[in-house]
Amino acid sequence: MTSEALHALASHIAATLGSRLEAFSELPAGRTRRALRIDTGDGPLFVKLLPVDRAAVFAAEADGLTLLTQTDTFRIPAIRSQGSHDTYAWLALEWLDLKPVRDADDGRRFGDVLAALHAVHGPHYGLNRDNWLGDSRQENGSSESWPLFFARKRLLPQLAAAVEGGLRGSLVSNIQGIVERIAALFLDYRPAASLLHGDLWHGNAGVDAGGRPTVFDPAVHYGDREADFALAEMFGGFPTTMYATYLQGAPLHPSASSRRALYRLYHLLNHYNLYGMSYLRETERTAARLLSELT
Known part of the structure; x- marks a missing residue:
């Protein structure tokens, strides 16, 4: 132009x-x-x-x-x-004049507000419309089962896009195996349908001129709050006080660590589909490790 x-x-x-x-x-x-x-x-x-x-x-x-x-x-x-x-x-x-969430006080405020966001619950998992995760269409709809929703509306569409783009081999079969066994990660855990930002990495967050935590570029839906937290941890960039404050106010389920790789896998697949081979090895390792734990 x-x-x-x-x-x-x-x-x-x-x-x-x-x-x-x-x-x-x-x-x-x-x-x-x-x-x-x-x-x-x-x-x-x-x-x-x-x-x-x-x-x-x-x-x-x-x-x-x-x-x-x-x-x-x-x-x-x-x-x-x-x-x-x-x-x-x-x-x-x-227009907001923003700075990154970097110092300890900013982190504490952000952690408190993130916990407050996740305390907002919906009647079901999903959303009444599709939206986008970056440049990838994100399917939603509604479901009474979070594992089923995550398998059908998160992992399988990303896998289909990867296969359409030429992906073959063990990664495909490993993700299919994870989908078949996903319920095993939720035997003792039924998450509340929390309102999620959906694409919560440090590049989509900031602090305004008055010190108030800010987020933008959302991929919102109702789901397991562990998914937002896992992505925030995955790419880092937040001060340690953010994570500590969140966990103090809203502790995760004791089995949360068993699902961290599942939630990261969705974003790794999305990055593979958007950005290509540089994300393939990490996606393969994550899927293989998760399937091994499930079997």
């Missing part, structure tokens, strides 16, 4: 809010998304862009942000506008 076209788009977005464009700049792009800072007469916006045929991604993201906002736990960037213009769809959010 040329600078003239970006200017026209920025002006159009400002106009949808009844405001005027004062300035705009393009921000570092994501894997498939472009982003702008748009300064209007009513304040700055953070604007995400996708090709217009992917507008459903932003509709799902907006729904997820709204659901998180309703919990009054994390600071969630407010949705200012969404729509499409020419070849681009956009999602315009309030």
